[in-house]
Amino acid sequence: MPEAAFERLKHLPFEDIGFAKVDHHRAIRQGYAEVVFGKGKTPAQVAEIVRVMVRYKASRHNVLVTRADTKIFAAVKRVSGNAKFHALSGVITIERSKEISGKGTILVVSAGTSDIPVAEEALLTARAMGNRVEHLFDVGVAGIHRLLEHRMKLTEARVIVCVAGMEGALPSVVGGLVSVPVIAVPTSTGYGASFDGVAALLGMLNSCASNVTVVNIDNGFGAACVASCINRL
Amino acid sequence: MPEAAFERLKHLPFEDIGFAKVDHHRAIRQGYAEVVFGKGKTPAQVAEIVRVMVRYKASRHNVLVTRADTKIFAAVKRVSGNAKFHALSGVITIERSKEISGKGTILVVSAGTSDIPVAEEALLTARAMGNRVEHLFDVGVAGIHRLLEHRMKLTEARVIVCVAGMEGALPSVVGGLVSVPVIAVPTSTGYGASFDGVAALLGMLNSCASNVTVVNIDNGFGAACVASCINRL
Amino acid sequence: MPEAAFERLKHLPFEDIGFAKVDHHRAIRQGYAEVVFGKGKTPAQVAEIVRVMVRYKASRHNVLVTRADTKIFAAVKRVSGNAKFHALSGVITIERSKEISGKGTILVVSAGTSDIPVAEEALLTARAMGNRVEHLFDVGVAGIHRLLEHRMKLTEARVIVCVAGMEGALPSVVGGLVSVPVIAVPTSTGYGASFDGVAALLGMLNSCASNVTVVNIDNGFGAACVASCINRL
């Protein structure tokens, strides 16, 4: 009976603050962090959302602001003194819990130096959501020996987030070496026919390794969310 | 030491049959089925690969041929009498084990009647890989009550494969209703500005639900592989 | 408006001011507002067009400048003292009539906080054209309960303008819940594979709800024009 279903949903918790409806429930349903996507919001809007999020002192949810800049950070810092800014990835973290709820380790692998910002976004997100995290940087496929050197690390992970720009070939190679799920994140690294990450995105969607799925270009946050959601299963 | 890594890899098992190198190891690493991608191979090639796969009588690996047609099926039937053809999805299955190794249920949800072939490919693949499977068909977002009616089924799944063409909005709605991973499969259903599944693909990559990842257009097989790989964690 | 003035304008359908032909007639044919599209025009050009528009003191047409910035506003303010600037959407309004000519209510629904600028452009346009307007913000499909909470508001509207970026799924869900026309506006919100609104545009063009039509990306103005034109029928 749909009307009943409507009714049930109606009572789920969110707070209406005018320009936004803060969905505390989502944190419960989908992880142990409350998240604000900073891009396209004014510093004042972000700060106001964060203020609502940190209001419940007893809450153990970490707070994460992604795609932030120094202006947003300044505004957030004013409403929460222990906010921390990670400049490379533009992530703000407010740690309220160090509890580890994920069962295994999430490994973030990235191909080149310029993929590190996206990889960092993934790492911080996964950590804020209560996971043990490891990383492996600068292991592009044109120097395959650098990746093979670290096979042990690959096989010890429960979920792998694989970040790569340009041809986006890394997830295929990594996917072939392990049996756990690989979340591939194309990055907008590159120039010319990389088309701001489209080449990498297409490469990953066409991966011949069957344990690879893909998220949006530069979406380190999303990859970590999925990885975290898998790691809690 | 990369040379050592090379050496280790060198002894992994595959059989070279000229035009193909059958990788039994992959079945071990990545699932409990041996798989042939039928498209772009001649019936003779597919049959020969299947022949090698079913040679080890003791093996309990199910065999799956995807993107097959009646000609390929005829050729496969000659090398394996208990091959079965599923016309809607073009999948051939050779069942050699009914063992369930996945921990929970994989639910395949699809939006419209014309998405069913891809959904069936996902269902058959997930089953062949040792998972309990359920399905929920024809629950497109323009009649949201049809989906809400089945919320219970959604919340009982451990992994969800979500198949949709046209605007590809279903995974966002489903992803918002559950906390488990949702593997989204865009389909080439539609016409005009659906661009053979590109609209659905882009919709899914931009999903505002953070537990959604995406595989290639019409790749029901791949979605089920990932789902199965997650379900064994 | 006096029939005489109407007649006079009918026979003087546009004024040629060199770089532009101001079409008073269009305001009569297509709404109760005179409109300047600010983008790609110099502040001086916009101000000159506005000067011609407000010259007829007796006219009750509201004047609207869209895609304006503070420089354009400064220039317009000099020719019309009661011009008002709406910074979020970059709209300048000069109100000369509060008359309501639309028969019902136009409801503007938007998916995320960063879609609000486009939604505001639609709201201001619809109001300037003589319509009662309502809005419903931050009701994205990944938190479907936030939308369902407001079903009453949806069913009370005579026309709905539905603004969404990213996967653009909102109009399909809204369209399925009501029986009135839904004008969908994709926004350039998002990143990566949102391709500056293309993903949302394609999603909306492929909507499985049959009461949905689409306007250009970020075209809140156009959506409100059509909505207003329907609301006067």
Next chain:
Amino acid sequence: MPEAAFERLKHLPFEDIGFAKVDHHRAIRQGYAEVVFGKGKTPAQVAEIVRVMVRYKASRHNVLVTRADTKIFAAVKRVSGNAKFHALSGVITIERSKEISGKGTILVVSAGTSDIPVAEEALLTARAMGNRVEHLFDVGVAGIHRLLEHRMKLTEARVIVCVAGMEGALPSVVGGLVSVPVIAVPTSTGYGASFDGVAALLGMLNSCASNVTVVNIDNGFGAACVASCINRL
């Protein structure tokens, strides 16, 4: 329609026939016809859905199958003797009511001879949904006098559906001549840089006439749905 019947359907909003969930409710919410999209469904599936639709003898809903072919028609004919096939547009109609519920006339204008199939789909849909319809064919913008010749017809319509391929310029010109809403339908007519209707689609989305909205390429059905939904306001 008796309020009682309406109530009954409201509480039985869809019938589940396995591969499809027939949504009688949608006909009530969104028009006076029940519709099956034929493409991507087997003749047997279409016929079964139609069978369910025509089962309630008392119902006055017309039935429409779009994107059908002669095979589908043969199957449908077997379950409903008075089904009629319109070969140009591939539409099957089963008329059960001639009642006119739309307030004004829907005019379907098309640009070239090869746009007629899509225009016919729009005409048949609008008529099946209870509207008075008129048409105006072969009035492309390169012979603008042919269109101007028929200005009267344009100004007498309450809603206009405007079908055009190639450069898709017709809706802009028509939109500029009338003050009612114009639903633009790009067609896949053309070759080379028409890209199967993309050129026309883009042209229409960028229309400089502010009373134009757009539906998917070749979507004559959708345009008529929206037009009908507007015409009942």
Next chain:
Amino acid sequence: MPEAAFERLKHLPFEDIGFAKVDHHRAIRQGYAEVVFGKGKTPAQVAEIVRVMVRYKASRHNVLVTRADTKIFAAVKRVSGNAKFHALSGVITIERSKEISGKGTILVVSAGTSDIPVAEEALLTARAMGNRVEHLFDVGVAGIHRLLEHRMKLTEARVIVCVAGMEGALPSVVGGLVSVPVIAVPTSTGYGASFDGVAALLGMLNSCASNVTVVNIDNGFGAACVASCINRL
């Protein structure tokens, strides 16, 4: 005998100034102006090329620099005192002859105010190449009466350059009203699905008027070159 052909070509005049080979011959073959494309060249490079061009005092060739800015103009002004800068279009002209060599009038028609920069580039180029020029601005197709009002001007031209952004429909309408060649120039005016002029470009390439040809987006210069080349026939 290709070698002979090579030899003949070898003696055609150009001056090698290191980073560029100034082709005086081209001015003879293709018009009565020497032209420098300013974009992508440093002010010093442009000035040096202009210096070589104006060195022959007796030459009557006008000099034109397109896509210039104030920095380039400052550098050019130093090597040629009577250089003139046209800020709207970014064109620098050095007039050395007022001779009219074109047989008829080249009319430049443009659709909107923001198309004027490109139209001005076309006008200045055509004039520098020895043609009588006329213009007709702000006659977009959504107000078709503004165009029809000026039919006389259209029919008096020997060649028409037609500049339009957004849906690019103007050349089709103009082309249908005249029997002379129409050179269509798409502009990057617009937003969203105009894709920086692609929508207009496609519209023009698909024009149903058979006397329309197309040049690159924003290429007012090129359109005027072709128009001038036709006007000298």
Next chain:
Amino acid sequence: MPEAAFERLKHLPFEDIGFAKVDHHRAIRQGYAEVVFGKGKTPAQVAEIVRVMVRYKASRHNVLVTRADTKIFAAVKRVSGNAKFHALSGVITIERSKEISGKGTILVVSAGTSDIPVAEEALLTARAMGNRVEHLFDVGVAGIHRLLEHRMKLTEARVIVCVAGMEGALPSVVGGLVSVPVIAVPTSTGYGASFDGVAALLGMLNSCASNVTVVNIDNGFGAACVASCINRL
């Protein structure tokens, strides 16, 4: 006064035959041939249009059907005994006049053997419209000596139609060798990254020769129309 303009246009001649409005006037305005675009019309429709065209026995207009096939030809042959089919290009010609009205020669140059069908369409069209025509086939730029060998032919033409697929470089080279207008026709020849003529189209739009304009992919007919229209100036 637009109403007057409307009135004047209203009396231009066209015949309304239901599905088409035959525009005899266009033949007068735009050439000396009446033309039917065969693609997307049924054989019966084409034949009916031709029947109307040839009805006026005294007319000296040649009739041209483009994009025809053998079925269309059979139908046309029945209404006009002296119709002739050119299989390579799919053009049907009905010659009723051999009069030459063009002032000079139109030269059709093509790059490869597979570009010949489009070149033939251009040749037949130009001839039907009363022009002297010449051709030069298989002179691709990778064997530049083959083109240079024929420079004389190039310099004798008054207008050049230049047909090329793949990289579409021929018009740039030809344009640099002559001072007359060059109408470039990209063809859908090629494979892979030729994208059915897009590569050639883009190449031609970016031509560095300033006397080159472009028509749609495979549009030999359109190129000849423009060439003819220029050649009558």
Next chain:
Amino acid sequence: MPEAAFERLKHLPFEDIGFAKVDHHRAIRQGYAEVVFGKGKTPAQVAEIVRVMVRYKASRHNVLVTRADTKIFAAVKRVSGNAKFHALSGVITIERSKEISGKGTILVVSAGTSDIPVAEEALLTARAMGNRVEHLFDVGVAGIHRLLEHRMKLTEARVIVCVAGMEGALPSVVGGLVSVPVIAVPTSTGYGASFDGVAALLGMLNSCASNVTVVNIDNGFGAACVASCINRL
């Protein structure tokens, strides 16, 4: 080849057979084979070109027809009895010399079974042009051990042609393992977001290995030409 014959051809650089200009000279300049691209030519045209090519009995040039089918082969067989058809790749070879003129070995590596047709085209071309050839099939990057197993073969080649569809990652991995040039050939293998080889093409263009260059999709012939041209240095 006798110097005299070479001289004679040098002064008769092409033979004009109407629809084609057979360029014997190119065979001398660019390889030791005469080549016809079969696609888009009629069987009769191909046969006539081959007839001219094989007319000089003394010539030692091998003849190659690419993209041929059985109809073309039948026609060619009639003019040259020792023509041989390779069905997988659609290549016809007429061997007239077994001389090896390339200095080293050209190795053709391919990723999947369905890439073999393109790989075969490359192999036959390289051999016909006088090179020693080797191949390595079915060594996709998701099973990296299969490639590493054959590292010796990789390091023994003087030039490598690397054929791959889907994500096109193979050339990056191969390029990183060797120091010789790698010619990458994307194939149209795959489905969905492979976009007929575009994904592989982009992957290869963005290769992070610096010894990789790219040819058109499915252009095994072109890759072998370049490889052969390098191997003769």
Next chain:
Amino acid sequence: MPEAAFERLKHLPFEDIGFAKVDHHRAIRQGYAEVVFGKGKTPAQVAEIVRVMVRYKASRHNVLVTRADTKIFAAVKRVSGNAKFHALSGVITIERSKEISGKGTILVVSAGTSDIPVAEEALLTARAMGNRVEHLFDVGVAGIHRLLEHRMKLTEARVIVCVAGMEGALPSVVGGLVSVPVIAVPTSTGYGASFDGVAALLGMLNSCASNVTVVNIDNGFGAACVASCINRL
């Protein structure tokens, strides 16, 4: 280079400096220069990588930083006093050896003045990798005589790098004039339908000259790498 040093590096194939793994080995395998891609790295990161590279005083490898700016140069200058900045191309060179190891001359040909930056990147790279280099600038195909004038230079090269934007036709013409390999580099020069180099890229991929291969847009560095790798064969 002493065999001992080679051996040492072979067993220490990369140095891990945290954010990057400096691969001295690659310099040995793939050329005689160590290279840093500057874009996307901070000045500090680049300088640190360079510091590691120049640490081995005895090494004779030249060091190259591409896509650098003045900030990166300042940082690099601090760790290596003899670093030199080439502003046009943004390349930093640190010369430690003048040894010529390439067998012939690498000729860099470019089409227009604005292609020179990319051509300079290719020249500096080729020289740093131990090759004799020559260049030929501003020889676009629309003035074919400028190219033919320099045929001798073309025929003296062992490998040609051909840099062109806009229509990208130069490699086809050059490829047809020589028998050595031509590495084509599309540049992002141009505007409108050049799509930042895509038009040139497609043109080159579709080149009808069979000795042409292609690298990424603006990738002068990559072209020189491949040319150098060929020139050492």
